[in-house]
Amino acid sequence: MKLMRNARMLGVGGLAAVIVALGGSMLPASGQVWPHPVGEAPTGGTAAVPMATRAQPMNMGGSGPSNAALTADIAAARVATAKYSTDLNKAKADGYQIITKMMPNMGFHFMNAKITGFNVRKPQILVYEHTGSKWQLGALEWVFLKMPKNPPLPNATFGSFPAACHYADGTFIPDQNSKTCKKTAPDGAKFTFWHPDLITMHVWAWYPNPAGLYSSTNPLVSPFNGG
Numbered sequence: 575m576k577l578m579r580n581a582r583m584l585g586v587g588g589l590a591a592v593i594v595a596l597g598g599s600m601l602p603a604s605g606q607v608w609p610h611p612v613g614e615a616p617t618g619g620t621a622a623v624p625m626a627t628r629a630q631p632m633n634m635g636g637s638g639p640s641n642a643a644l645t646a647d648i649a650a651a652r653v654a655t656a657k658y659s660t661d662l663n664k665a666k667a668d669g670y671q672i673i674t675k676m677m678p679n680m681g682f683h684f685m686n687a688k689i690t691g692f693n694v695r696k697p698q699i700l701v702y703e704h705t706g707s708k709w710q711l712g713a714l715e716w717v718f719l720k721m722p723k724n725p726p727l728p729n730a731t732f733g734s735f736p737a738a739c740h741y742a743d744g745t746f747i748p749d750q751n752s753k754t755c756k757k758t759a760p761d762g763a764k765f766t767f768w769h770p771d772l773i774t775m776h777v778w779a780w781y782p783n784p785a786g787l788y789s790s791t792n793p794l795v796s797p798f799n800g801g
Contacts, residue, residue, distance in 0.1 A: 640728040647694045647727055648787075651714055651779050654695035659780055662702060662709040670700055675744040676801035679791040681712050682744070692716055692726045703781065703798045712781035712795060718773040726775070733774045733790035740766050 658665040662684075670684035677683070681701040689698045699715035721732060738746045739755035743763035749755060752768040759765075776790050783792040 644728040648777065648779050651694050651697065651777065655697065655700070655711065655714060655779070658700055659711045660709065665700055672744040673699070673740055674746060676704065676799060678799045679793060679796050681795060681798070682801070683715070692718075694727070697777075701776070703795050704801055705798050710781070712792065713776050713778045714780070715777070716775045718775070719770065721773050727777065727788075729788075730775055731786075731788040733776065735769075735772045735774055737768070737770045739768050742766055 658668075658670075665684055669686040669688055671687070672682065673685045674683040681703050684700045684702065685698055686696075686700075689696045697714035698717055700711055701713035701715060703710045703712045716726065717735075718732075722730075736748045737750045737752075738748045739752075740746045741759040741763040742765075743759065743761065745759040745761065745763055747755070747759070749768070755765055755768050757765050774790065776788055778787055778789070778792060781792065782794060783789055784794065785792060
């Protein structure tokens with residue numbers, strides 16, 4: 575394979591996505607968060623919730639079959655990702671790589687390029703909060719090329735992420751045309767991949783969020799916006 579732009583088809587969210595990479599291993603088109611969600615969370619000087627050192631039970635609220643199903647799904651997701659809750663190195667060892675730097679009221683995003691399709695136990699993206707030397711898993715994220723006809727989780731809401739060029743240090747530059755991606759970011763980081771417009775689904779399974787379980791942003795993580 576020539577070390578030039580090459581296109582590959584890899585499955586994400588059950589659909590094929592085209593990515594364009596320059597040399598090295600190529601990552602699939604996968605989604606990150608973007609500040610255009612359905613139901614944006616408020617911002618402001620909210621006090622931080624202390625970083626957790628171990629998994630804590632979640633109260634999903636409500637009752638009935640839909641809530642029972644959601645509670646079971648979130649429980650399954652938490653059990654599967656508990657090993658990553660405060661161990662970013664473990665996540666990296668299992669294939670999660672940085673795809674964004676700190677995004678305000680969201681976090682740092684790490685993606686596992688090998689995960690395809692929707693599996694509640696295998697989120698494609700882990701969203702971490704960072705303070706000092708500590709990393710705390712906050713949200714899990716799944717991505718889709720089209721709005722799901724039926725929400726994969728009960729009453730799920732969705733955000734979006736525009737087509738963008740991504741770089742090895744987490745820098746991304748919105749761009750609708752893969753052919754115009756620069757080989758390096760302004761700071762010199764190498765180009766890794768490009769993806770088309772994406773639909774995203776956040777689940778704040780590891781950090782409380784008064785804006786809602788599915789909100790793309792979380793006012794309680796604003797104290798960590800400095801990274």
